Amino acid sequence: MSSQSSNCSSYRNFESRVRGSSSSLEFRKKFDDSNRKNYRRAMIDHILTALGPAPIAVEMDFNGKDVELAERLMQQADELTREHDDKLTGAVAAALPDSELFFKCLMRRARQAYATGRFQSCARDCRLYLDRRASITRGDESDDAVDVLFLLSDACKGMRKDVEARNHVNEAMKLISRFAATSCGTDRADSQRFKEEKAALFKRFLSRRQKPAVASPARLKNSQEDKEVPAVLGKNHEYLSCASDAVDLVYDPSKGRCLYARRNIPAGSVVIVDRPFAWCTDTAALARNCLHCHASLRLDHSAPVPCRNCRSVLFCSENCRAVSWNKYHRFECRIFNYFHINKLQRTSSLLAYRTVITAALSGINGDDDLSSTRGINRDFLKLHEVEDATPIEAVAPDPEKYKPDDYKTVFALKTHGGDFTPEDDFERAAQSIFLAKCFIDALSLSAEETEKSSTDKDLLRTLAVAMLHSMHAINCNAYEIVENVRDESSKIFEPRNVGGAIYSTVSLTNHSCYPNIVRHSYPCGAVVVRSIRFIPQGAEVLDCYGQHFLESDRDTRRKFTAAKYHFDCQCDACVNDWPMQLPTDKFDFKCKKCFGKCRKTTRNYAECTSCGQKTDINKYYIMLQNSVKKRLSALTKMYDGNYSEALPLLLEHSNCIDKILSEPSLETVKTQQSIIQCLNALSSTSV
Known part of the structure; x- marks a missing residue:
């Protein structure tokens, strides 16, 4: 790969070359026929043949570090506002990693967080500062380390972690003692000169400490520690390891x-x-969410950590940054801008690329040699080395062969290939070839060797087929x-x-x-x-x-599912054409015998429209009235933000109305919507 750029010219040149070499009627006829039959390998071959032997040039295209930008952003951040917090984060991301400017920006952001009462954010920046400094100074601490330790101590006090605060003060005092000993040539506690030097240093550092801040108002929290992922109902399924054994x-x-x-x-x-299996981040979320775990970076405790190579992405922690780099970001970082060329392709192309990376390198550690095709999972390559219009073996109906973490389960997803227009598939196929070449270059394969080696040409072709397959699968299977x-x-x-x-x-x-x-x-x-x-x-x-x-x-719903997912919806709501407007004061009770719909015949009785069973509905009315009170009580708790208290009431009410009300019912739908609101509060949240 050549030098950094910022306008995706390499891809545009490639796209222009592809279109110029594939404009003949003969090409279009062959490609359209392969598109109709869903022959992905043939579509890739048609384009590669049209391109000829000339190498495919891939240039680096990413937003690298920018010292001038970092300095400018830090100068502009002179107010205690969210906008200026973002500028300081931009400065931290733009500064060269572990440079003096980086530490200066990081310290400035930590002080701003402390000044606005965001003590957890301040503490995170202080710890990152100390860890990064320790990795490069190797015990040769500077005066700044003392300032950071005092600031960290003050932040811990703000979080009411008094023991931790005292420990950091003790660390700072040890450094002051070391500096005093170096200055006067002795560390003897009974030396008057040592005592005076230590006292003078302590006084100097104290004069630089910030005034105590007031804690910011409590906000929603959103971190891996706070948001525990719940366990499934009962036990895990025998072979569907991600599912409850209550389903099959x-x-x-x-x-x-x-x-x-x-x-x-x-x-x-x-x-x-x-x-x-693979995931990606929307362009709009890059500045507000961790690239790896998607934790919100907009909350009071957040302290975004930048990539060490680019300034486009942020992480919630150093751990997420390191894991992301080892798993996938090192293969996309220097070409990151390519995934934002076409608005419609921004998510699907990056997700397809990540899917291929994950599958191709499964079982391979970051320390392994990735300099040849042997570095790529052979089982993965075999799946895409033959025409895969109908992967019969992968979709065999034997459920006990299903392994959720196996790429074959992703490969077996319905792609609805053959339903896409030739124009769409032409664009996807061209992009797949380009991204396959990007991946090969990211694996440190020389561009010159790739074009000269028939083996590497086969690798390019197979990876391109895999990319195209992933793009098809993502179109109707991504969530x-x-x-x-x-x-x-x-x-x-x-x-x-x-x-x-x-x-x-x-x-x-x-x-x-x-x-x-x-x-x-x-x-x-x-x-x-x-x-x-x-x-x-x-x-x-x-x-x-x-x-x-x-x-x-x-009709609108069915048109959408037909266009997007290629099926005619036959759910109860569609088959029975349920109305969009449900009456607020009218409902039908459920038959105890067959669970059919009971229609009121007299004041006290209703008759099932299916089996004719008569039911005394007075008891049902009383049950319903008492149960609705629980939903109304839950709504009050939800309004006050007490979702964990509201949820049990709603589930009790749901259990009652599921037994006595026939569908569709406005009361049932309202209850479900309220349950969803409570679950929203328990999942990933932001501001």
Whole structure:
């Protein structure tokens, strides 16, 4: 790769070259035929053949460190506001790693955090400063280390960690003693000169300490420590390791793989806790979320840590930075701008690239030699070395072969290849070739050797096929990673997109416009799937890919699922054409015998429309009235921010109305929406 740039000219030149070499009618005919048959390898081959033997040039394209920018941002940050906090973070990110300017910017940000009462943020910056200094000074501490230790002590006091605060003061005093001994040539405690020098140094450092700050108002917390990922209901499934044993994987000839309830599942139960096979971050979230775990960087305790090579991405901790670099960021950092060329491709191209990286290097440690094709997982390459229009072996209906962490489960996801237009696939195929070349170069394979070696040409072709396959799969299988932001005026949590991910277990759930589960994002891309109403034994576990039946009419919903996911929705809401507007004062009770719908026939009785069973509804009315009071009480608690107290009340109410009310029911939907709001507060949140 050549020098850093910032306008993606390398890709645009490649794209222009591809279009220029593939404009003939003969090419279009061959490519369109391969597109229609979903022959990915053939589509890649057509473009590679048209390009000819000339090498594919890949230049570095990323936002590198910028000393002038760092100095300018630090000078501009002269107010105690969020905007100026962001400028200091920008300065820290732009400064060369472990340079004096970096430490100066970091210290400035720590002092600003302390001045505004954000003690946890201040402490994190102080610890990062000390750790980074220690790694390069090797015991040769400067005066700044004393200032940082005193500041860290004050921050700990602000957090009421008095023991830790005293320990940091003791560390600072040890350094002062060492400086005094060096200055006067002795460290004898009875030496008058030593005592005077130590006292003078102590006085000087005390004069530089900041005035005590007032703690900032308590805000929502969002860190890996605070947001514990819950366990699944019961035990983990025998082979679906991310799912509860309350569900089972079934193969249906018309639906494909799907999940069903093995036993009754109460509302609020955790049925799946899935980890992403690969994930990525949206462009808009790069400045406000950790690249690796997606923890919010906008909260009072946050102290963003920059990449040591670029200034485009931030992390919530040094640990996330190191893990990210070893797993994937080192293969994308120097080409990061390429993933932001086309607005429509920003998420899918990076997610496809990360999916290929994860699969290709599975089982390989960061210390292994990645300088040849032997560094890439051979099983992964074999999957894409043959035409994969129908990966029959991977999608065999034997559920006991299913392994959630195996790339074959991702490879087996429906791609609906052949349903994309030739124009779309041409663009994707060209991009796949370019990204495959980027990956090869990131693996330290010489561009010259790549073009001369037939083996490396095969590697380029196979990796490009894998990229194209991933782009197809992502189009209809990727899930959004979201964080929830509370609107203080409406007191409602609204979702905000952070990124996208591929989940091998969650993807087994089918769609319904009236789902019985809901997904919530947790740190490190984890997704927690809970039931939002009672799911009886034998019922299918159903997610919602599009709009709820109350949000749009049946035709609109079906058009969306047909265009995006290539199926005609046959859920209860669509088959029965449930109305978007449900009456507030009218509902039907549920038959005890067959669970059908009971219509009121007299003042005290209702008759089932299915089996004719008559039911005394007076008891139901009393149960409903008493139970609704729980929902209203829960709403008051939610308004005050006490979501953990509101949730049990809502689940009790849900248990009651699931037994007595027939669907659709506005009371049932309201309860489910309130349950979702409580779960929003328990998942990833931000401000």
